[in-house]
Amino acid sequence: MRTRLHPHPIPPPTQDPASPRYNVPAVAGQVADTVATRRDGRYLHPDHVLLVFGNDFAFQDAPVPFENMERVMRYVNARPDQFGFEVRYC
Helix, strand or coil: CCCHHHHCCCCCCCCCCCCCCCCCCHHHHHHHHHHHCCCCCCCCCCCCCCCCCCCCCCCCCCCHHHHHHHHHHHHCCCCHHHCCCCCCCC
16 A cells, blocks of 8 residues: 655645635535545555655644634535535544
C-alpha cells in the first residue's frame, strides 16, 4: 500500500459566504479530489480513506483547526448526492 502524508492538506476555510475569502466549497472540492484519488482501487481499502490533518505539534491552538475541519465536514456531509461520501473523525 502506498501512503503519502500531507501534513496540512486542507487550507483554513472561511465560512462566511459574504466574505470575499469564502472558500468552503473550494476546500471541500480539494477533499473530494483527494478522496477520489485514493478510492481508485490502488489502495488496500478504497471504501475507507484516511486523510491526515496535521502532524505532531502542528497545532498549538487545537480548537481552531478542528473548527476549520468541522466546517468542511459539515459542508461535505450536507451534500451526499454531490460528493458521494461522508467525512468522519476516526
